[in-house]
Amino acid sequence: MQYKSQAVAKPYFIAAIGLFVGQILFGLIMGLQYVIGDFLFPALPFNIARMVHTNLLIVWLLFGFMGSAYYLIPEETETELYSPKLALVLFWIFLIAGALTIVGYLALPYATLAKLTGNDILETMGREFLEQPLITKIGIVIVALGFLFNISMTLLKGRKTSISLVLIVGLWGLAIFFLFSFYNPHNLVKDKFYWWWVVHLWVEGVWELILGALLAYVLIKVTGVDREVIEKWLYVIITLALVTGLIGTGHHYYWIGTPQYWQWWGSIFSALEPLPFFAMTVFAFNMVNRRRREHPNKAAVLWALGTGVMAFLGAGVWGFLHTLAPVNFYTHGSQITAAHGHMAFYGAYVMVVLTVISYAMPILRGRAANSERSQVVEMWSFWLMTVAMVFIVLFLTAAGILQVWLQRVSDTPMSFMATQDQISLFYWMREWAGVVFFTGLVLYIVSFFVKGETKGANA
Amino acid sequence: MSGIFTKSMARNIFYGGTVFFFLLLLALTFDTNKTLPKLDNSANLTPQVIAGKKVWETRNCIGCHTLLGEGAYFAPELGNVYKRRGPEFIKAWIQSQPTGAPGRRQMPQFNLTNEELDNLVAFLKYSSEINAANWPPNIEG
Numbered sequence: 001m002q003y004k005s006q007a008v009a010k011p012y013f014i015a016a017i018g019l020f021v022g023q024i025l026f027g028l029i030m031g032l033q034y035v036i037g038d039f040l041f042p043a044l045p046f047n048i049a050r051m052v053h054t055n056l057l058i059v060w061l062l063f064g065f066m067g068s069a070y071y072l073i074p075e076e077t078e079t080e081l082y083s084p085k086l087a088l089v090l091f092w093i094f095l096i097a098g099a100l101t102i103v104g105y106l107a108l109p110y111a112t113l114a115k116l117t118g119n120d121i122l123e124t125m126g127r128e129f130l131e132q133p134l135i136t137k138i139g140i141v142i143v144a145l146g147f148l149f150n151i152s153m154t155l156l157k158g159r160k161t162s163i164s165l166v167l168i169v170g171l172w173g174l175a176i177f178f179l180f181s182f183y184n185p186h187n188l189v190k191d192k193f194y195w196w197w198v199v200h201l202w203v204e205g206v207w208e209l210i211l212g213a214l215l216a217y218v219l220i221k222v223t224g225v226d227r228e229v230i231e232k233w234l235y236v237i238i239t240l241a242l243v244t245g246l247i248g249t250g251h252h253y254y255w256i257g258t259p260q261y262w263q264w265w266g267s268i269f270s271a272l273e274p275l276p277f278f279a280m281t282v283f284a285f286n287m288v289n290r291r292r293r294e295h296p297n298k299a300a301v302l303w304a305l306g307t308g309v310m311a312f313l314g315a316g317v318w319g320f321l322h323t324l325a326p327v328n329f330y331t332h333g334s335q336i337t338a339a340h341g342h343m344a345f346y347g348a349y350v351m352v353v354l355t356v357i358s359y360a361m362p363i364l365r366g367r368a369a370n371s372e373r374s375q376v377v378e379m380w381s382f383w384l385m386t387v388a389m390v391f392i393v394l395f396l397t398a399a400g401i402l403q404v405w406l407q408r409v410s411d412t413p414m415s416f417m418a419t420q421d422q423i424s425l426f427y428w429m430r431e432w433a434g435v436v437f438f439t440g441l442v443l444y445i446v447s448f449f450v451k452g453e454t455k456g457a458n459a
Numbered sequence: 460m461s462g463i464f465t466k467s468m469a470r471n472i473f474y475g476g477t478v479f480f481f482l483l484l485l486a487l488t489f490d491t492n493k494t495l496p497k498l499d500n501s502a503n504l505t506p507q508v509i510a511g512k513k514v515w516e517t518r519n520c521i522g523c524h525t526l527l528g529e530g531a532y533f534a535p536e537l538g539n540v541y542k543r544r545g546p547e548f549i550k551a552w553i554q555s556q557p558t559g560a561p562g563r564r565q566m567p568q569f570n571l572t573n574e575e576l577d578n579l580v581a582f583l584k585y586s587s588e589i590n591a592a593n594w595p596p597n598i599e600g
Binding site: 030033034036037038041042045046047048050051110111114115119123125126127128131162186187188189190192193228231232235236238239242243246247249250253254255256257258259260262263265329330332333334335337338407408409413414415416417420 | 464465466469470472473476477480481483484487488490491492494495498499500501504508509512513515516517518519520521522523525526527528529530531532533534535536557559560561562563564565566567569585586589590591592594595596597598599600
């Protein structure tokens with residue numbers, strides 16, 4: 001570790017992994033509720049489990065992004081963090097607030113939680129992914145502002161690299177677009193329209209800047225390729241991301257009461273959204289092929305390459321699959337959407353955070369890379385989780401195609417629930433793939449505790 | 460990439476492209492907001508509908524159902540449920556939950572008052588009259 005203050009990243013990474021485990025456990029519960037409808041009912045209705053599943057995902061990715069920023073910003077700017085103490089204080093605030101929110105979801109009826117937490121003052125709750133109570137939302141803004149202040153002050157006093165600039169633009173964008181979560185007009189169409197300004201402009205906009213910057217940073221470290229080359233690629237990738245993704249927002253505006261010209265704007269621009277992900281894959285493989293050093297951390301290289309491939313498949317290919325308006329007319333809000341969501345989030349954001357953790361955690365623990373044995377376990381976990389995710393997505397896609405056919409295309413359309421009965425076989429297979437995913441995750445955690453001879457003190 | 464295409468060129472294209480397309484998004488947003496009253500059924504946005512939207516939100520209905528195709532995919536689409544089932548069926552259905560049928564997906568009992576039920580139905584009626592470009596493909600949602 002070059003800078004002492006980088007150490008604050010460690011608790012962020014540990015919390016991220018802990019919450020990841022929670023997310024997957026709730027995912028398994030929901031997967032079972034898909035086929036055994038009354039499983040854990042009424043103690044844990046599906047809507048509550050789903051809220052916990054998706055909110056944990058968002059929160060642990062935010063922990064991952066913040067930890068990554070605290071780790072790489074001192075190295076990039078060549079100066080200690082502005083305030084490591086602030087970073088630690090914010091860590092505990094975020095963790096406790098997050099935990100209390102989850103406890104609130106699980107222990108109280110949602111309507112009661114809303115009443116107790118000021119939803120009557122400003123109604124923001126009950127919208128997908130933005131279910132957090134008002135006080136939690138305000139807490140997120142406070143933590144984000146403190147974090148951005150800390151990172152920005154560090155950048156101001158240090159070296160300004162393209163990677164750190166792109167990262168910081170992405171993180172500021174993340175905070176700014178979250179403010180739309182406080183805007184909930186009575187008009188349902190407007191509500192939905194601006195809801196996407198958080199959700200789409202996060203995951204298909206500013207988060208891609210964060211993703212690109214983190215990947216570029218790790219690739220510089222593990223390949224030793226010239227910074228000028230890598231940063232040029234980074235700019236090309238994020239240009240493609242925003243040029244396609246900003247107007248690509250339109251692919252959410254086909255069927256929610258917005259003008260029909262969005263079918264053209266959305267189809268054309270979002271059809272181009274695979275390009276940045278394709279560029280990212282080419283980028284990752286190119287840089288690793290042109291490597292000037294053999295980094296002892298093979299696992300981190302594997303995660304970096306995996307991010308490129310899986311982000312392209314999940315966000316790019318599976319996104320394209322249902323993004324054209326005439327196709328989306330049939331697939332909108334079906335299991336196809338769920339399939340895409342799973343692989344895109346895993347391939348792009350889960351994997352990039354695990355890439356940074358894989359690279360940084362050994363160094364935070366005082367070695368350039370983990371022992372061979374530990375890396376072998378970690379690479380097993382990579383393959384188990386990644387292959388399991390591929391199967392989860394294939395099964396959900398099969399379920400989705402059948403669902404669309406039976407319920408929406410057929411001459412004698414079935415009702416929603418009758419259709420669900422017909423496709424339950426695929427839900428069962430998805431659940432088993434989920435169990436394999438969880439096994440991979442357990443192995444991932446085990447890899448942190450596998451001892452063995454380590455090479456190099458500090459890289 | 461060749462040596463002619465430099466990092467600073469890439470950076471300038473990034474900033475230029477981002478600003479241009481963000482402004483285009485703002486322009487389209489402005490136009491959308493101007494056109495919306497013709498499509499979004501906001502003329503029928505009565506206090507009862509607004510109260511119904513709050514009932515919808517504070518019971519986290521979106522955690523299982525979809526509304527105009529957005530939400531969870533665990534339970535039926537409700538954007539057109541008013542047309543599919545009608546007001547009386549909707550109210551009776553909500554009141555009779557959970558069915559308790561073994562192995563079947565269960566909907567919680569929310570203990571809504573009659574007024575809350577009426578508000579929710581008004582909200583679902585309003586939603587069903589939004590011009591959603593003929594989506595969903597058929598009445599099953």
